[in-house]
Amino acid sequence: MSSEVKGAVEFRNVVKKYGSVVALKELTLRIEPKKLVTLLGPSGCGKTTTLRLIAGLESATTGSILIGGEDVTHLSATYRKVSMVFQSYALFPHMTVAENVSYGLTVKGTPKRAALEKAETGLSMVGLAGFGNRLPSELSGGQQQRVAVARAIVLEPEVLLLDEPLSNLDAKLRRHVREEIRQIQQDLGLTAVYVTHDQEEAMAVSDEIVVMKNAEIAQAGTPWDLYERPASAFIADFIGDANLVPCEIVGQNGNETSMRVRERLVSVPGVYDLVNEAQVVLRPHKISVGGTQTPGSFPAEVTYAAYLGNQIQYTVEGPLGHLFVTSEVTAKPARKGDSVFVNFDEQDLRLVA
Numbered sequence: 001m002s003s004e005v006k007g008a009v010e011f012r013n014v015v016k017k018y019g020s021v022v023a024l025k026e027l028t029l030r031i032e033p034k035k036l037v038t039l040l041g042p043s044g045c046g047k048t049t050t051l052r053l054i055a056g057l058e059s060a061t062t063g064s065i066l067i068g069g070e071d072v073t074h075l076s077a078t079y080r081k082v083s084m085v086f087q088s089y090a091l092f093p094h095m096t097v098a099e100n101v102s103y104g105l106t107v108k109g110t111p112k113r114a115a116l117e118k119a120e121t122g123l124s125m126v127g128l129a130g131f132g133n134r135l136p137s138e139l140s141g142g143q144q145q146r147v148a149v150a151r152a153i154v155l156e157p158e159v160l161l162l163d164e165p166l167s168n169l170d171a172k173l174r175r176h177v178r179e180e181i182r183q184i185q186q187d188l189g190l191t192a193v194y195v196t197h198d199q200e201e202a203m204a205v206s207d208e209i210v211v212m213k214n215a216e217i218a219q220a221g222t223p224w225d226l227y228e229r230p231a232s233a234f235i236a237d238f239i240g241d242a243n244l245v246p247c248e249i250v251g252q253n254g255n256e257t258s259m260r261v262r263e264r265l266v267s268v269p270g271v272y273d274l275v276n277e278a279q280v281v282l283r284p285h286k287i288s289v290g291g292t293q294t295p296g297s298f299p300a301e302v303t304y305a306a307y308l309g310n311q312i313q314y315t316v317e318g319p320l321g322h323l324f325v326t327s328e329v330t331a332k333p334a335r336k337g338d339s340v341f342v343n344f345d346e347q348d349l350r351l352v353a
Helices: 047-055 097-107 112-125 141-153 171-188 199-205 223-228 233-238
Strands: 009-018 021-031 036-040 062-067 082-085 159-163 191-196 208-213 216-221 243-253 256-261 264-269 277-282 288-290 298-307 312-318 321-327 339-343 350-352
Touching (some): 009 047, 021 047, 021 216, 036 047, 047 082, 047 191, 047 208, 082 141, 097 112, 097 141, 112 141, 199 223, 208 223, 216 233, 233 277, 233 350, 256 277, 312 339
Parallel strands (some): 036 191, 036 208, 082 159, 159 191
Antiparallel strands (some): 009 062, 298 312, 298 339, 312 321
16 A cells, blocks of 8 residues: 555545435545544534544445545444544543553454553653553543543554544643644654534644535635635634625726725735625734724724733724724723724735625
């Protein structure tokens, strides 16, 4: 098997139905080897179903699934070269950490001594060398999650699957553990498929994000692509904070599209096949708030202001509607009830339907 194929995951027109309910619609997707790809979306969008289809915990209704170039559509989970890290960790409380990590190896027939040696190596990879004799109850939540990762990687899978792996951890610990998981994935050169509903988490760990909606792919791309070039209002609003402001398409001029945002005429790069009425995406940190009118600015009233240490958050109301704005801390920030002017650079606008 060539290195170009080993670890690759491919869906070819895969449909998954539960009776009359369609959980996945005609999914065609290729996940490249050694990449960490996150399946992201709201509850019920199909992301967990997709992960379970890779694992062999669900069967495709129609279509084909390939792992490492091999058709595994009808292959049971036992014989697939994948390992899964579950949301609940699923550690055996009566077993030591080393026994938990070596469990899958012993089930596959590895002699106990050799399995425990591999377990110690796996624990070292996740920064838990010397923890083998402890019980899961003697570990923190973050340490338990790392044990679950060690248990998965000692099986030497082609594909590592992670189902909401950080949802049981507090915010600060989530940041730390996600960095560790990403580092392990890169160090071992594993293909990883990661499921989460947390946009920030997805942005932080992924080579590519597949955003799902209503059982199909809404958009796939790098974190930068999804944030800076959303293909729809749904993506713009789902990936990061976004203000969606109505606009009117005026026409095309070469490789630019002209539009009117209220009374301001602006142009954005690209030719868009949209109806006359569309929306522009304005990211909160791309909007300026000031007390002085500038060319192209709009009057507004501050209806909310909050100092957060590293930034100030505003809500303003004006001709552009209800806007959420984040601003650097200044010596004289605006206060609730202040009259201000908001402005933006044309180059920061993104046009969506």
